Amino acid sequence: MEIIISSNTSKPIYEQISSQMKAMIMSSELKTGDMIPSMRSLAKTLHVSVITVQKAYEDLTRDGFIETTVGRGSFVAAQNKDFVQEEQQRLIEQHLMSAVEIAHTYGIEQSTLNELVTMFYNYE
DSSP states (O other): OOOOOOSSSSSOHHHHHHHHHHHHHHTTSSOTTOEEOOHHHHHHHHTOOHHHHHHHHHHHHHTTSEEEETTTEEEEOOOOHHHHHHHHHHHHHHHHHHHHHHHHHTTOOHHHHHHHHHHHHHOO
C-alpha cells in the first residue's frame, strides 16, 4: 500500500491519507478483510504523527471503510454497494464541478462541454 503525502496542497495530511485509502478500497486494490497497517507503523512509514494517522483512521471508520478490533488491528470493512456507488458518484461530481468552473472561466459553452463529456465517456 503506497500513500503519497504532498506538502503542495491545502488538504490536511489526515485527509490525504483517508482519501487515498478510500480510493484503494473503492478500486478493490484493498479488499474486504485485508489488514491495513497499524497506526504506528503507517505513521513511521509516512514520517507523520500517530495522531494524524489516528484521525485518518477515525474518518475511515466513521465512513464505514475500515473496522478496528482491539488486539487484532484494522481491516477493510465489507462495503455496502449503495454506499460505494454514492461515494464514486460524489467523486465524479467533484471532477465535473471543476470542469464546469474551468469552462465558465474560459467562456466555453455548455454544449461544447456536453460534447466533450460524451466523447470521453464513449472513448474506449
